[in-house]
Amino acid sequence: NAGVMQNPRHLVRRRGQEARLRCSPMKGHSHVYWYRQLPEEGLKFMVYLQKENIIDESGMPKERFSAEFPKEGPSILRIQQVVRGDSAAYFCASSPRKAGDINSPLHFGNGTRLTVT
């Protein structure tokens, strides 16, 4: 059973370009969470999705950021018109149930490291 797969591992974009980050959850997991880790900072929640639905996007910046988790295919985190401050590691995690449920650990991918030049 493959773990959470994220690609690309490293992504370099110039200011103003678009960044697309992909996440394939573990088999059987329908709950996906995206987190961002800025240099020298902790992990911050961005968005929680369950197949085709955005459940909680309270951590998403109001502009330029969007996320989706279609019925078929990976979850996508999209950043439009990237700026230098978007440079960070973006982690995806999946779970078979909502992560707050008892005995429902989150499984993380290795992340995508975005560098904006």
Place this chain on the structure above:
Amino acid sequence: KQEVTQIPAALSVPEGENLVLNCSFTDSAIYNLQWFRQDPGKGLTSLLLIQSSQREQTSGRLNASLDKSSGRSTLYIAASQPGDSATYLCAVPSSNTGKLIFGQGTTLQVKP
């Protein structure tokens, strides 16, 4: 608003020592608490998950305890090894959507 704090921020010990990492949280109404390990440039590996009804959870040389009433958890590592060098993070779910609130982590270095 849930806040998670970890102390110390960094720890350096000689190989073979037993050590304790601390995690505190402000809202005790949690369903579980999870400890993770993060190696440089890598993702997070789940180490232990303690359910709210449990007092402790063990896996190999790792033992995690949970005291909900005082808002504290500890991760005990026995007979530390250089391979244990990593950043250790604790996290609790916040709100009813299960998003995890992470501490800043404790960066551990075990010297051979």
